Amino acid sequence: MNRLEVEFLGIRFPNPVVTASGTFNYGLEYAHLYPLSALGAITTKGTSLEPIAGAPTPRITETPMGMLNAIGLENKGVEAYLQHELPWLKEQGARVIVNVFGDRAGDFAEVARRVSPYANLIEVNLSCPNVHGGRLPFAHDPQAAAEVVRRVKDATERPVLAKLSPNGPILPVAEALEAAGVDGFSLINTLLGMRMDLDKKRPILGNASGGLSGPAIKPVAVRLVYELYRHTDRPILGMGGVASAADALELALAGASLVAVGTATFSNPYAPYKVIKGLDEYLSEREETWRDWIGAAHTPN
């Protein structure tokens, strides 16, 4: 194994750096910059059974050290992606994590079933509202979240990652998901936030509130990965504010085996590639491997 290689749920990744869902679309816009197969994996935009038009504009606004977004899960629906983007991604030789969501557990499962031939892993976005169960996000309701994972596990042979929300308690949810057979976790999704327009005296975002991402949330991500690692033996895909090799290594120390780069890609489309190069240089100098760093902050001195 080379310095950056890592095995995650039986899949060998050439390096641990993947794209974060919703920040890289399906990769088409980036394929002329670098080969997508050079990344650890591409996580697709959140994909639902039916097309979703998304939230009213404005959908994005900057914040100190980050951004707020309220895209409203806009996507073309699974059938459209099966026609073009998913086969195309496979042709690129990329490893693919398909991010799925739905209004109810059965919808998540149906999307997972259909995308499975093209997916190395399925990532279940539990931050969307449980439309038929009180509108709380699935991620805030251990039983509803567990039902999603059970249904998705029944629908696919692929390993299933549950994407956790930082806006509620994570450990009781993680415990329920483990009982439901989840294979691994990804975290964190965005933190809820809001900004105001002083002229209009109204929220800036069309949806009023949105999700905070970028460097501002990195310490939250490091803490939650650290907490979860202490309570689970399932592997973790960590994310939140990663823009450099040093950021990725912080998450590895906390317990992440893979890391995702999200918001950083908006200001620099080479960001994921830059993190891979930075890790290679840093670890080569020290004659260490990425694997040496995973969870290393938990080992006694």
Ligand SMILES: Cc1cc2nc3c(=O)[nH]c(=O)nc-3n(C[C@H](O)[C@H](O)[C@H](O)COP(=O)(O)O)c2cc1C
């Ligand atoms: C514009 C935008 C769209 C996103 N869409 C999704 C999505 O569809 N599904 C999902 O699970 N996470 C989504 N996320 C959350 C990211 O995948 C990631 O968890 C979060 O942004 C933290 O990482 P970052 O700080 O590197 O961006 C989105 C984030 C942004 C900024």
